[in-house]
Amino acid sequence: MRSLTEHLWFETDKKIDFVNITNTVDNLVRKSQVKEGLCLVNAMHITASVFINDNEPGLLSDFEKWLEKFAPHEPVSQYNHNVGEDNADAHLKRTIMGREVVVAITNGKLDFGPWEQIFYGEFDGRRRKRVLVKIIGE
Amino acid sequence: MRSLTEHLWFETDKKIDFVNITNTVDNLVRKSQVKEGLCLVNAMHITASVFINDNEPGLLSDFEKWLEKFAPHEPVSQYNHNVGEDNADAHLKRTIMGREVVVAITNGKLDFGPWEQIFYGEFDGRRRKRVLVKIIGE
Amino acid sequence: MRSLTEHLWFETDKKIDFVNITNTVDNLVRKSQVKEGLCLVNAMHITASVFINDNEPGLLSDFEKWLEKFAPHEPVSQYNHNVGEDNADAHLKRTIMGREVVVAITNGKLDFGPWEQIFYGEFDGRRRKRVLVKIIGE
Numbered sequence: 001m002r003s004l005t006e007h008l009w010f011e012t013d014k015k016i017d018f019v020n021i022t023n024t025v026d027n028l029v030r031k032s033q034v035k036e037g038l039c040l041v042n043a044m045h046i047t048a049s050v051f052i053n054d055n056e057p058g059l060l061s062d063f064e065k066w067l068e069k070f071a072p073h074e075p076v077s078q079y080n081h082n083v084g085e086d087n088a089d090a091h092l093k094r095t096i097m098g099r100e101v102v103v104a105i106t107n108g109k110l111d112f113g114p115w116e117q118i119f120y121g122e123f124d125g126r127r128r129k130r131v132l133v134k135i136i137g138e
Numbered sequence: 139m140r141s142l143t144e145h146l147w148f149e150t151d152k153k154i155d156f157v158n159i160t161n162t163v164d165n166l167v168r169k170s171q172v173k174e175g176l177c178l179v180n181a182m183h184i185t186a187s188v189f190i191n192d193n194e195p196g197l198l199s200d201f202e203k204w205l206e207k208f209a210p211h212e213p214v215s216q217y218n219h220n221v222g223e224d225n226a227d228a229h230l231k232r233t234i235m236g237r238e239v240v241v242a243i244t245n246g247k248l249d250f251g252p253w254e255q256i257f258y259g260e261f262d263g264r265r266r267k268r269v270l271v272k273i274i275g276e
Numbered sequence: 277m278r279s280l281t282e283h284l285w286f287e288t289d290k291k292i293d294f295v296n297i298t299n300t301v302d303n304l305v306r307k308s309q310v311k312e313g314l315c316l317v318n319a320m321h322i323t324a325s326v327f328i329n330d331n332e333p334g335l336l337s338d339f340e341k342w343l344e345k346f347a348p349h350e351p352v353s354q355y356n357h358n359v360g361e362d363n364a365d366a367h368l369k370r371t372i373m374g375r376e377v378v379v380a381i382t383n384g385k386l387d388f389g390p391w392e393q394i395f396y397g398e399f400d401g402r403r404r405k406r407v408l409v410k411i412i413g414e
Contacts, residue, residue: 001139001277001414003312005382036141037274038178040314040378044389046329052237053184053229058218062226063233070208070346080334088338091329095339095373097233099328102178102240102378104272106143111270113182132387134380136313136413137274138139139277174279175412176316190375191322191367196356200364201371208346235371240316240378242410244281249408251320275412276277 004032004135007044012125016067016093018060019120021050021131025103026110028133035108037137041118042100044130047090049097049121060119067093067123090123097121105137142170142273145182150263154205154231156198157258159188159269163241164248166271173246175275179256180238182268185228187235187259198257205231205261228261235259243275280308280411283320288401292343292369294336295396297326297407301379302386304409311384313413317394318376320406323366325373325397336395343369343399366399373397381413 006028010019025041041050053059071092072078079088101118104111120131144166148157163179179188191197209230210216217226239256242249258269282304286295301317317326329335347368348354355364377394380387396407 001312003413005312005380005387036139036143038176038272038314040380042378042380044392046389046391051233053233054219056219058221059226059229061218062230066209066230071342079338081330081332081338083334088335091335092338092342095327095329098236098374100378102180102238104143104178104180104270106272111143111272113184113268113270115184116182130389132380132389134314134382134387137141174277174281176314176410189371191371192357194357196359197364197367200355200357200368204347204368236374240318240376242281242316242318242408244410249281249410251322251406251408253322254320275279 001136001138002032002034006133008131009128010120011128012122015125016064017122017125020055020117021120022117025118025133029105029110032135034105034135034137037105039103039105040134042132044132047087047094047124048129049094050101050131051097051121052101052116052118054115055117087124093123139274139276140170140172144271146269147266148258149266150260153263154202155260155263158193158255159258160255163256163271167243167248170273172243172273172275175243177241177243178272180270182270185225185232185262186267187232188239188269189235189259190239190254190256192253193255225262231261277412277414278308278310282409284407285404286396287404288398291401292340293398293401296331296393297396298393301394301409305381305386305411308411310381310411310413313381315379315381316410318408320408323363323370323400324405325370326377326407327373327395327397328377328392330391331393363400369399
Protein backbone atom coordinates (compact mmCIF):
# COMPACT_ATOMS: atom_id res chain seq x y z
CA MET A 1 0.00 0.00 0.00
CA ARG A 2 1.19 3.50 -0.84
CA SER A 3 0.11 6.61 1.03
CA LEU A 4 0.69 10.33 0.84
CA THR A 5 -0.11 13.06 3.39
CA GLU A 6 0.01 16.76 2.56
CA HIS A 7 -1.30 19.93 4.14
CA LEU A 8 -2.52 22.85 2.07
CA TRP A 9 -2.46 26.31 3.69
CA PHE A 10 -4.98 29.09 3.13
CA GLU A 11 -5.38 32.66 4.33
CA THR A 12 -8.22 34.32 2.49
CA ASP A 13 -8.64 38.10 2.31
CA LYS A 14 -12.39 37.80 2.66
CA LYS A 15 -14.38 36.41 5.57
CA ILE A 16 -16.25 34.08 3.18
CA ASP A 17 -14.45 32.73 0.15
CA PHE A 18 -14.26 29.73 -2.18
CA VAL A 19 -10.95 28.49 -3.62
CA ASN A 20 -10.74 25.90 -6.40
CA ILE A 21 -8.12 23.33 -5.31
CA THR A 22 -8.73 20.68 -8.00
CA ASN A 23 -5.39 21.09 -9.76
CA THR A 24 -3.46 21.02 -6.50
CA VAL A 25 -5.14 17.77 -5.43
CA ASP A 26 -4.66 16.30 -8.90
CA ASN A 27 -0.93 16.99 -8.71
CA LEU A 28 -0.74 15.29 -5.31
CA VAL A 29 -2.43 12.20 -6.75
CA ARG A 30 0.25 12.06 -9.43
CA LYS A 31 2.99 12.59 -6.81
CA SER A 32 1.58 9.72 -4.71
CA GLN A 33 1.97 7.26 -7.63
CA VAL A 34 -1.26 5.61 -6.46
CA LYS A 35 -3.05 4.06 -9.44
CA GLU A 36 -6.12 2.64 -7.66
CA GLY A 37 -7.24 4.06 -4.35
CA LEU A 38 -9.02 6.77 -2.41
CA CYS A 39 -8.21 10.44 -1.86
CA LEU A 40 -9.59 12.14 1.26
CA VAL A 41 -9.58 15.95 1.27
CA ASN A 42 -10.81 17.58 4.48
CA ALA A 43 -10.82 20.92 6.22
CA MET A 44 -8.78 20.75 9.44
CA HIS A 45 -10.73 23.68 10.90
CA ILE A 46 -14.34 23.61 11.99
CA THR A 47 -15.38 26.86 10.33
CA ALA A 48 -14.26 25.75 6.85
CA SER A 49 -15.36 23.15 4.29
CA VAL A 50 -14.15 21.04 1.43
CA PHE A 51 -16.86 20.31 -1.11
CA ILE A 52 -17.36 19.38 -4.76
CA ASN A 53 -19.48 21.41 -7.11
CA ASP A 54 -19.42 23.45 -10.31
CA ASN A 55 -16.70 26.07 -10.97
CA GLU A 56 -19.21 28.77 -11.92
CA PRO A 57 -18.97 32.20 -10.25
CA GLY A 58 -22.75 32.77 -10.29
CA LEU A 59 -23.32 29.53 -8.41
CA LEU A 60 -20.62 30.33 -5.86
CA SER A 61 -22.32 33.66 -5.15
CA ASP A 62 -25.65 31.79 -4.83
CA PHE A 63 -24.07 29.52 -2.22
CA GLU A 64 -22.88 32.53 -0.23
CA LYS A 65 -26.29 34.22 -0.27
CA TRP A 66 -28.10 30.97 0.54
CA LEU A 67 -25.84 30.12 3.47
CA GLU A 68 -26.28 33.63 4.89
CA LYS A 69 -30.03 33.11 4.80
CA PHE A 70 -29.95 29.82 6.72
CA ALA A 71 -27.12 30.66 9.10
CA PRO A 72 -26.97 34.46 9.32
CA HIS A 73 -23.94 36.14 10.88
CA GLU A 74 -26.04 38.94 12.40
CA PRO A 75 -27.23 39.40 15.05
CA VAL A 76 -24.24 37.63 16.61
CA SER A 77 -26.10 37.56 19.95
CA GLN A 78 -28.56 34.96 18.61
CA TYR A 79 -25.95 32.22 19.14
CA ASN A 80 -24.90 30.79 22.52
CA HIS A 81 -21.45 30.08 21.05
CA ASN A 82 -20.78 33.79 20.57
CA VAL A 83 -19.32 34.59 23.99
CA GLY A 84 -16.03 36.27 23.20
CA GLU A 85 -16.39 34.97 19.63
CA ASP A 86 -18.63 35.88 16.71
CA ASN A 87 -18.23 32.90 14.39
CA ALA A 88 -21.08 30.54 15.35
CA ASP A 89 -22.63 31.09 11.92
CA ALA A 90 -19.41 29.85 10.29
CA HIS A 91 -19.72 26.53 12.16
CA LEU A 92 -23.28 26.15 10.83
CA LYS A 93 -22.38 27.17 7.28
CA ARG A 94 -19.58 24.63 7.20
CA THR A 95 -21.98 21.96 8.42
CA ILE A 96 -24.25 22.51 5.41
CA MET A 97 -21.33 22.49 2.95
CA GLY A 98 -19.54 19.53 4.58
CA ARG A 99 -16.12 18.90 6.11
CA GLU A 100 -14.65 16.52 3.57
CA VAL A 101 -14.81 14.74 0.26
CA VAL A 102 -13.60 11.27 -0.65
CA VAL A 103 -12.66 10.88 -4.31
CA ALA A 104 -11.83 7.69 -6.18
CA ILE A 105 -8.45 7.36 -7.88
CA THR A 106 -8.59 5.28 -11.07
CA ASN A 107 -5.66 4.76 -13.43
CA GLY A 108 -3.63 7.26 -11.42
CA LYS A 109 -6.13 10.12 -11.71
CA LEU A 110 -9.07 11.63 -9.82
CA ASP A 111 -12.09 9.73 -11.18
CA PHE A 112 -14.37 12.71 -11.80
CA GLY A 113 -17.52 13.51 -13.71
CA PRO A 114 -17.40 16.29 -16.31
CA TRP A 115 -18.09 19.22 -13.97
CA GLU A 116 -16.76 18.06 -10.63
CA GLN A 117 -14.32 20.50 -9.03
CA ILE A 118 -12.99 20.50 -5.46
CA PHE A 119 -13.38 23.71 -3.46
CA TYR A 120 -12.07 24.97 -0.18
CA GLY A 121 -14.90 26.89 1.48
CA GLU A 122 -13.89 29.51 4.04
CA PHE A 123 -16.52 30.95 6.39
CA ASP A 124 -14.34 32.72 8.96
CA GLY A 125 -11.34 33.85 6.98
CA ARG A 126 -8.43 36.25 7.30
CA ARG A 127 -6.47 33.72 9.33
CA ARG A 128 -4.19 30.81 8.41
CA LYS A 129 -5.97 27.49 8.05
CA ARG A 130 -5.17 24.05 6.68
CA VAL A 131 -6.65 21.36 4.49
CA LEU A 132 -5.45 17.76 4.70
CA VAL A 133 -5.00 15.59 1.62
CA LYS A 134 -4.60 11.88 2.40
CA ILE A 135 -4.15 9.38 -0.40
CA ILE A 136 -4.05 5.60 0.06
CA GLY A 137 -3.98 2.81 -2.50
CA GLU A 138 -1.67 0.93 -4.79
CA MET B 139 -5.06 -4.85 -2.29
CA ARG B 140 -8.08 -5.49 -4.47
CA SER B 141 -10.11 -2.76 -6.13
CA LEU B 142 -13.19 -2.48 -8.30
CA THR B 143 -14.51 0.48 -10.30
CA GLU B 144 -17.99 0.57 -11.81
CA HIS B 145 -20.27 3.25 -13.19
CA LEU B 146 -24.03 3.11 -12.78
CA TRP B 147 -26.18 4.99 -15.29
CA PHE B 148 -29.45 6.77 -14.59
CA GLU B 149 -32.00 8.66 -16.63
CA THR B 150 -35.02 9.45 -14.51
CA ASP B 151 -38.41 10.38 -16.00
CA LYS B 152 -38.99 12.95 -13.30
CA LYS B 153 -37.00 16.08 -12.56
CA ILE B 154 -36.65 15.01 -8.91
CA ASP B 155 -36.44 11.32 -8.08
CA PHE B 156 -34.95 8.84 -5.64
CA VAL B 157 -33.68 5.41 -6.73
CA ASN B 158 -32.75 2.66 -4.26
CA ILE B 159 -29.37 1.27 -5.41
CA THR B 160 -28.56 -0.89 -2.37
CA ASN B 161 -28.84 -4.24 -4.15
CA THR B 162 -26.73 -3.05 -7.07
CA VAL B 163 -23.94 -1.88 -4.77
CA ASP B 164 -24.20 -5.07 -2.72
CA ASN B 165 -23.70 -7.16 -5.85
CA LEU B 166 -20.64 -5.12 -6.78
CA VAL B 167 -19.14 -5.75 -3.33
CA ARG B 168 -19.57 -9.47 -3.93
CA LYS B 169 -18.05 -9.15 -7.43
CA SER B 170 -15.03 -7.31 -6.00
CA GLN B 171 -14.21 -10.23 -3.66
CA VAL B 172 -13.13 -7.67 -1.07
CA LYS B 173 -13.71 -9.08 2.43
CA GLU B 174 -12.49 -6.11 4.51
CA GLY B 175 -12.44 -2.63 3.02
CA LEU B 176 -14.30 0.51 2.05
CA CYS B 177 -16.91 1.17 -0.61
CA LEU B 178 -17.26 4.73 -1.95
CA VAL B 179 -20.46 5.54 -3.85
CA ASN B 180 -20.67 9.05 -5.31
CA ALA B 181 -22.68 11.05 -7.79
CA MET B 182 -20.48 12.12 -10.73
CA HIS B 183 -22.80 15.05 -11.46
CA ILE B 184 -23.19 18.13 -9.32
CA THR B 185 -26.99 18.24 -9.38
CA ALA B 186 -27.37 14.71 -7.99
CA SER B 187 -26.67 12.96 -4.69
CA VAL B 188 -25.90 9.63 -3.14
CA PHE B 189 -27.21 9.29 0.40
CA ILE B 190 -28.25 6.71 2.98
CA ASN B 191 -31.65 6.74 4.63
CA ASP B 192 -34.85 4.75 5.11
CA ASN B 193 -36.62 3.07 2.17
CA GLU B 194 -40.02 4.54 3.09
CA PRO B 195 -42.07 6.35 0.42
CA GLY B 196 -43.57 8.84 2.89
CA LEU B 197 -40.11 9.90 4.02
CA LEU B 198 -38.87 10.27 0.44
CA SER B 199 -41.80 12.58 -0.32
CA ASP B 200 -40.98 14.53 2.87
CA PHE B 201 -37.42 14.99 1.61
CA GLU B 202 -38.70 16.35 -1.69
CA LYS B 203 -41.06 18.85 -0.04
CA TRP B 204 -38.43 19.91 2.49
CA LEU B 205 -35.73 20.47 -0.13
CA GLU B 206 -38.14 22.54 -2.22
CA LYS B 207 -38.75 24.75 0.81
CA PHE B 208 -35.05 25.45 1.44
CA ALA B 209 -33.89 25.58 -2.16
CA PRO B 210 -36.97 26.46 -4.25
CA HIS B 211 -36.85 26.04 -8.01
CA GLU B 212 -39.06 29.10 -8.60
CA PRO B 213 -38.52 31.91 -9.26
CA VAL B 214 -35.51 30.81 -11.29
CA SER B 215 -34.39 34.45 -11.50
CA GLN B 216 -33.47 34.47 -7.78
CA TYR B 217 -30.21 32.63 -8.58
CA ASN B 218 -27.15 34.17 -10.25
CA HIS B 219 -26.32 30.74 -11.71
CA ASN B 220 -29.49 30.73 -13.79
CA VAL B 221 -28.17 32.52 -16.88
CA GLY B 222 -29.10 30.19 -19.72
CA GLU B 223 -29.76 27.50 -17.11
CA ASP B 224 -32.48 26.94 -14.53
CA ASN B 225 -30.94 24.34 -12.24
CA ALA B 226 -29.26 26.38 -9.48
CA ASP B 227 -31.74 24.92 -6.97
CA ALA B 228 -30.60 21.40 -7.94
CA HIS B 229 -27.00 22.30 -6.96
CA LEU B 230 -28.26 23.48 -3.55
CA LYS B 231 -30.54 20.49 -3.00
CA ARG B 232 -27.69 18.11 -3.74
CA THR B 233 -25.50 19.98 -1.25
CA ILE B 234 -27.97 19.30 1.57
CA MET B 235 -28.34 15.62 0.63
CA GLY B 236 -24.62 15.06 0.01
CA ARG B 237 -22.44 13.90 -2.89
CA GLU B 238 -21.22 10.57 -1.55
CA VAL B 239 -21.32 7.84 1.03
CA VAL B 240 -18.49 5.67 2.30
CA VAL B 241 -19.62 2.28 3.57
CA ALA B 242 -17.59 -0.32 5.44
CA ILE B 243 -17.20 -3.81 3.96
CA THR B 244 -16.97 -6.52 6.62
CA ASN B 245 -16.85 -10.25 5.89
CA GLY B 246 -17.47 -9.51 2.21
CA LYS B 247 -20.70 -7.53 2.75
CA LEU B 248 -21.87 -3.93 3.22
CA ASP B 249 -21.72 -3.43 7.00
CA PHE B 250 -25.13 -1.82 7.47
CA GLY B 251 -27.53 -1.06 10.29
CA PRO B 252 -31.07 -2.51 10.07
CA TRP B 253 -32.64 0.29 8.01
CA GLU B 254 -29.73 1.69 6.01
CA GLN B 255 -30.39 1.84 2.27
CA ILE B 256 -28.36 3.66 -0.41
CA PHE B 257 -30.23 6.06 -2.67
CA TYR B 258 -29.41 7.95 -5.82
CA GLY B 259 -31.02 11.38 -5.51
CA GLU B 260 -31.77 13.18 -8.76
CA PHE B 261 -32.58 16.91 -8.70
CA ASP B 262 -32.28 17.79 -12.38
CA GLY B 263 -33.37 14.67 -14.18
CA ARG B 264 -34.45 13.57 -17.63
CA ARG B 265 -30.85 13.28 -18.78
CA ARG B 266 -28.22 10.55 -18.53
CA LYS B 267 -26.05 10.71 -15.43
CA ARG B 268 -23.59 8.47 -13.66
CA VAL B 269 -22.73 7.21 -10.19
CA LEU B 270 -19.28 5.84 -9.38
CA VAL B 271 -18.76 2.81 -7.16
CA LYS B 272 -15.17 2.35 -5.99
CA ILE B 273 -14.24 -0.54 -3.74
CA ILE B 274 -10.84 -1.06 -2.15
CA GLY B 275 -9.65 -3.58 0.40
CA GLU B 276 -8.52 -7.15 0.74
CA MET C 277 -3.40 -4.38 4.87
CA ARG C 278 -4.69 -4.21 8.44
CA SER C 279 -8.30 -3.58 9.34
CA LEU C 280 -10.38 -3.17 12.49
CA THR C 281 -14.17 -3.19 12.92
CA GLU C 282 -15.88 -2.10 16.13
CA HIS C 283 -19.39 -1.13 17.12
CA LEU C 284 -20.08 1.55 19.72
CA TRP C 285 -23.43 1.42 21.54
CA PHE C 286 -25.46 4.42 22.70
CA GLU C 287 -28.70 4.91 24.59
CA THR C 288 -29.18 8.57 25.39
CA ASP C 289 -31.57 9.81 28.10
CA LYS C 290 -32.63 12.74 25.93
CA LYS C 291 -34.38 12.68 22.57
CA ILE C 292 -31.69 14.94 21.12
CA ASP C 293 -28.14 14.65 22.40
CA PHE C 294 -24.50 14.99 21.38
CA VAL C 295 -21.78 12.66 22.68
CA ASN C 296 -18.07 13.32 22.19
CA ILE C 297 -16.52 10.03 20.97
CA THR C 298 -13.07 11.31 20.01
CA ASN C 299 -11.15 9.46 22.72
CA THR C 300 -12.95 6.21 22.00
CA VAL C 301 -12.11 6.40 18.29
CA ASP C 302 -8.54 7.42 19.08
CA ASN C 303 -8.10 4.32 21.24
CA LEU C 304 -9.44 2.12 18.45
CA VAL C 305 -6.90 3.61 16.03
CA ARG C 306 -4.15 2.64 18.47
CA LYS C 307 -5.66 -0.84 18.89
CA SER C 308 -5.73 -1.31 15.10
CA GLN C 309 -1.94 -0.73 14.83
CA VAL C 310 -2.61 1.07 11.56
CA LYS C 311 0.06 3.74 10.99
CA GLU C 312 -1.15 5.13 7.63
CA GLY C 313 -4.75 4.73 6.59
CA LEU C 314 -8.36 5.85 6.86
CA CYS C 315 -10.87 5.67 9.69
CA LEU C 316 -14.57 5.65 8.83
CA VAL C 317 -17.00 6.44 11.65
CA ASN C 318 -20.70 6.23 10.76
CA ALA C 319 -24.08 6.08 12.41
CA MET C 320 -25.76 2.74 11.69
CA HIS C 321 -29.20 4.27 12.28
CA ILE C 322 -30.91 6.76 10.01
CA THR C 323 -32.04 9.14 12.73
CA ALA C 324 -28.52 9.68 14.09
CA SER C 325 -25.32 11.33 12.87
CA VAL C 326 -21.57 11.28 13.23
CA PHE C 327 -19.98 14.68 12.65
CA ILE C 328 -16.88 16.70 13.46
CA ASN C 329 -17.05 20.09 15.09
CA ASP C 330 -16.00 22.05 18.18
CA ASN C 331 -16.46 20.64 21.70
CA GLU C 332 -18.15 23.79 23.00
CA PRO C 333 -21.47 23.48 24.86
CA GLY C 334 -22.82 26.80 23.55
CA LEU C 335 -22.27 25.66 19.96
CA LEU C 336 -23.91 22.29 20.59
CA SER C 337 -27.01 24.09 21.95
CA ASP C 338 -26.93 26.35 18.85
CA PHE C 339 -26.95 23.24 16.64
CA GLU C 340 -29.99 21.89 18.48
CA LYS C 341 -31.95 25.14 18.18
CA TRP C 342 -30.95 25.57 14.53
CA LEU C 343 -31.94 22.03 13.54
CA GLU C 344 -35.31 22.45 15.28
CA LYS C 345 -35.92 25.54 13.17
CA PHE C 346 -35.22 23.83 9.84
CA ALA C 347 -36.71 20.45 10.65
CA PRO C 348 -39.24 21.01 13.45
CA HIS C 349 -40.63 18.05 15.37
CA GLU C 350 -44.08 19.66 15.74
CA PRO C 351 -46.61 19.44 14.25
CA VAL C 352 -45.82 15.77 13.58
CA SER C 353 -48.68 15.67 11.08
CA GLN C 354 -46.72 17.84 8.62
CA TYR C 355 -44.65 14.81 7.55
CA ASN C 356 -45.91 11.94 5.38
CA HIS C 357 -43.48 9.62 7.17
CA ASN C 358 -45.31 10.08 10.47
CA VAL C 359 -47.90 7.33 10.10
CA GLY C 360 -47.53 5.29 13.27
CA GLU C 361 -44.20 7.10 13.84
CA ASP C 362 -43.28 10.62 14.85
CA ASN C 363 -39.58 10.82 13.95
CA ALA C 364 -39.55 12.23 10.39
CA ASP C 365 -37.81 15.35 11.71
CA ALA C 366 -35.00 13.17 13.10
CA HIS C 367 -34.33 11.81 9.57
CA LEU C 368 -34.08 15.39 8.26
CA LYS C 369 -31.91 16.61 11.14
CA ARG C 370 -29.48 13.76 10.62
CA THR C 371 -29.31 14.61 6.92
CA ILE C 372 -28.08 18.13 7.70
CA MET C 373 -25.52 16.89 10.22
CA GLY C 374 -24.32 13.95 8.09
CA ARG C 375 -24.13 10.17 8.48
CA GLU C 376 -20.38 9.68 8.61
CA VAL C 377 -16.89 11.09 8.80
CA VAL C 378 -13.71 9.78 7.20
CA VAL C 379 -10.56 10.73 9.11
CA ALA C 380 -6.95 10.27 8.02
CA ILE C 381 -4.61 8.19 10.18
CA THR C 382 -1.02 9.46 10.07
CA ASN C 383 1.82 8.05 12.20
CA GLY C 384 -0.70 5.86 14.03
CA LYS C 385 -2.95 8.74 15.14
CA LEU C 386 -6.09 10.58 13.98
CA ASP C 387 -4.70 13.40 11.81
CA PHE C 388 -6.76 16.25 13.26
CA GLY C 389 -6.72 20.03 13.28
CA PRO C 390 -6.55 21.80 16.66
CA TRP C 391 -10.29 21.85 17.40
CA GLU C 392 -11.63 18.83 15.54
CA GLN C 393 -13.69 16.50 17.75
CA ILE C 394 -15.92 13.60 16.66
CA PHE C 395 -19.50 13.62 17.91
CA TYR C 396 -22.34 11.15 17.90
CA GLY C 397 -25.53 13.13 17.20
CA GLU C 398 -28.76 11.56 18.41
CA PHE C 399 -32.09 12.92 17.12
CA ASP C 400 -34.50 10.18 18.24
CA GLY C 401 -32.98 8.87 21.43
CA ARG C 402 -33.95 6.77 24.42
CA ARG C 403 -33.29 3.57 22.50
CA ARG C 404 -30.16 1.50 21.82
CA LYS C 405 -28.27 2.47 18.68
CA ARG C 406 -24.90 1.75 17.16
CA VAL C 407 -21.98 3.52 15.51
CA LEU C 408 -19.53 1.63 13.29
CA VAL C 409 -15.80 2.33 13.36
CA LYS C 410 -13.91 0.82 10.42
CA ILE C 411 -10.15 1.30 10.10
CA ILE C 412 -8.06 0.18 7.13
CA GLY C 413 -4.44 0.81 6.29
CA GLU C 414 -0.95 -0.41 7.08
